[in-house]
Amino acid sequence: MLAAERQALLLERLARDGKVVAKEIAAELGLSDDSVRRDLRELAAAGRCQRVYGGALPVSPALAQYAERTLVEPDSKDRVAARAARLIVPGSTVILDGGTTTLAVVHALPPTLTCTIITHSPTIAAALVPHEGVEVFLLGGRLFKHSAVTCGAAAVEAAQAITADLFLLGVTGVHPTAGLTTGDVEEAAMKRALAGRAADTFVLASAEKIGVASPYRVLPYAEIAGIITDTTADDPTLAELRDAGVSILAAGA
Amino acid sequence: MLAAERQALLLERLARDGKVVAKEIAAELGLSDDSVRRDLRELAAAGRCQRVYGGALPVSPALAQYAERTLVEPDSKDRVAARAARLIVPGSTVILDGGTTTLAVVHALPPTLTCTIITHSPTIAAALVPHEGVEVFLLGGRLFKHSAVTCGAAAVEAAQAITADLFLLGVTGVHPTAGLTTGDVEEAAMKRALAGRAADTFVLASAEKIGVASPYRVLPYAEIAGIITDTTADDPTLAELRDAGVSILAAGA
DNA sequence: GTACAACGTGCACAAACATGCACAAGTCGG
DNA sequence: CCGACTTGTGCATGTTTGTGCACGTTGTAC
Known part of the structure; x- marks a missing residue:
C-alpha cells in the first residue's frame, strides 16, 4: 500500500467520521501503528488534520461539529x-x-x-x-x-x-x-x-x-x-x- | 475514546443543555468521574467553560477565545x-x-x-x-x-x-x-x-x-x-x- | 454541626509517543 | 549491470501522557 494512498484514506475517514483513531486504522489496514502515526504527523505538519493524543481530528472545528452530530444520531x-x-x-x-x-x-x-x-x-x-x-x-x-x-x-x-x-x-x-x-x-x-x-x-x-x-x-x-x-x-x-x-x-x- | 473528542462532546452538551453534570456524563460515557472532572478542569483553565460544584456551566463565547490562547504556549x-x-x-x-x-x-x-x-x-x-x-x-x-x-x-x-x-x-x-x-x-x-x-x-x-x-x-x-x-x-x-x-x-x- | 458528596493530589499502571536502528525496495550514476 | 545512495517500513528503546484508584480535604445540604 502506497503512503499517499494511505494518507488519502486517512483524510477520507477524517471527513466521514470526524475523527481517526491511530490504532484502529492500523489494525484495519494490517500495518504498524508507527506508519499510521507517521502519516498523521505528516498530515498535521501539512495542516490537513489536527493531531491529538490517540489519533487525529479534522482541521476545522466546524467540520468536526457536523461530523460529530451525524455520528451521534x-x-x-x-x-x-x-x-x-x-x-x-x-x-x-x-x-x-x-x-x-x-x-x-x-x-x-x-x-x-x-x-x-x-x-x-x-x-x-x-x-x-x-x-x-x-x-x-x-x-x-x-x-x-x-x-x-x-x-x-x-x-x-x-x-x-x-x-x-x-x-x-x-x-x-x-x-x-x-x-x-x-x-x-x-x-x-x-x-x-x-x-x-x-x-x-x-x-x-x-x-x-x-x-x-x-x-x-x-x-x-x-x-x-x-x-x-x-x-x-x-x-x-x-x-x-x-x-x-x-x-x-x-x-x- | 479520544480525550479531545470527549472534551468536544462536553462543550457540545454545554451549549445544548446549558450545563453539564460530571457524574451523569461519566456514567453515560462509561468512564471514571475523575476523567470527566479533569476534562472540565482543563476546559475551565482554557476559559471555555465555567467550573461549578458538581459540573460546569457555559461561558460567553466572546471571552472563550482570549483565554484559550493564553494557556497553550x-x-x-x-x-x-x-x-x-x-x-x-x-x-x-x-x-x-x-x-x-x-x-x-x-x-x-x-x-x-x-x-x-x-x-x-x-x-x-x-x-x-x-x-x-x-x-x-x-x-x-x-x-x-x-x-x-x-x-x-x-x-x-x-x-x-x-x-x-x-x-x-x-x-x-x-x-x-x-x-x-x-x-x-x-x-x-x-x-x-x-x-x-x-x-x-x-x-x-x-x-x-x-x-x-x-x-x-x-x-x-x-x-x-x-x-x-x-x-x-x-x-x-x-x-x-x-x-x-x-x-x-x-x-x- | 454533622453527613455526604464532590473535590484535588499523589501514585501506579498502561497506552501512546518520538527516536534510533536495521532491513528491504527502489533509484540513480558509473 | 552493479554498487552507492535514498526512501519507506517495522521493531526496540526510553520517555511522555492519560487514566483510574486511594486518600485526605473542602464545600453543600439538612
Whole structure:
C-alpha cells in the first residue's frame, strides 16, 4: 500500500467520521501503528488534520461539529442522503446545496467517484477535499453566517456561469399548499438560481420536514424532478403530494 | 475514546443543555468521574467553560477565545499570526490568503472586531462564521485539493471585482534571491492577483520558511509592504533581506 | 454541626509517543 | 549491470501522557 494512498484514506475517514483513531486504522489496514502515526504527523505538519493524543481530528472545528452530530444520531438524514448519492452518475456535473443533509450526501459518496460538484457551501467544499476524483467548483459571494453558504447578488451572478445535470436541493419545509420553503429570503433566491442551472432538481427532505412550511417559497412543484424522503409508511402529506403529481423517491431504512 | 473528542462532546452538551453534570456524563460515557472532572478542569483553565460544584456551566463565547490562547504556549505560527492580526484595522477590508498561518490569524482576531474579510479559502471562511462582526466574502472558482483554496481563471477573475486595504499573504518560502515562493503555479498566480487588489501586502512567514525556496515565484520584494516573521535573533537571510530594503516586522515571543 | 458528596493530589499502571536502528525496495550514476 | 545512495517500513528503546484508584480535604445540604 502506497503512503499517499494511505494518507488519502486517512483524510477520507477524517471527513466521514470526524475523527481517526491511530490504532484502529492500523489494525484495519494490517500495518504498524508507527506508519499510521507517521502519516498523521505528516498530515498535521501539512495542516490537513489536527493531531491529538490517540489519533487525529479534522482541521476545522466546524467540520468536526457536523461530523460529530451525524455520528451521534445516525438519523433519517443519512438514509435520504444515501438515496440521493445514488442519483449521482459518474462523470456528471452536480450542484450540491448547503446544509446538513447535503453534507451527509458527501459522506455517502463512494470514495472512487469521478464527477464535478458545484456548491455554494464552503463546508461542503472542504468535506469534498479528500475525494480525489471529484472536481469541486465553489460559487463565490457574501457568506451568510446563519447557514454558512454564499448568497446574494454576487453568488447568484456566479451561478449564472455554470450548467449542471443535477441539483440536489435542501429545504426546511415541504408543504402541500405552501410548497418548498426555507427560512431566509436570500437563501431562497440562491436556491432558485441554482435550480435554474440544472437539468433536473431533486429535493432532499427527511421525514420531519414533510408537512412543514417555512417563511420563504423556493420553487413550485412543477419545476422539480422529485422529492427524496425516508419512507415513513403512509404520511398523509406525502400522499397528497403524490396525488398532485410530485414524484416521490423513497429512501429505505 | 479520544480525550479531545470527549472534551468536544462536553462543550457540545454545554451549549445544548446549558450545563453539564460530571457524574451523569461519566456514567453515560462509561468512564471514571475523575476523567470527566479533569476534562472540565482543563476546559475551565482554557476559559471555555465555567467550573461549578458538581459540573460546569457555559461561558460567553466572546471571552472563550482570549483565554484559550493564553494557556497553550503559542508556537511560531501563532506569534506571526498574532502580529498580523494587529494590522487589521476595525472597519477595513482585508484579503486573507489560505493556509495554516492565515487560519491562525483568524483565531487571533479579537472576537468583537468589525471588518470585511475576503478569502479564497473555504476553511478560512468556515472559521470566520462565529465572528459576528466580520463580513465574509468568498471568492469562487475551482477548488485546488492540495491546499483547499480556489484558484484558476475563474477565481482570478472573481478577484478582479474586489478591492481591499490589506492583503495577508502566506508563502512556503522566503529566499534572498528566489524571492517569495510557493509550491503550485496556479496558487502563485492567484496570490499575485490578490496582491494586485490590495493597497498593502504583508507576507506571513514563520522562521522555518526563511531561507527556503519553493518552485514558483509569487511576487518581487518591491511589491510587498513587509514580511512578518518571528524574530529568531540574527538570521543571516533575514539580515540580507533587510539590507535589500525589505521591511521586517518582528513578532515578539 | 454533622453527613455526604464532590473535590484535588499523589501514585501506579498502561497506552501512546518520538527516536534510533536495521532491513528491504527502489533509484540513480558509473 | 552493479554498487552507492535514498526512501519507506517495522521493531526496540526510553520517555511522555492519560487514566483510574486511594486518600485526605473542602464545600453543600439538612
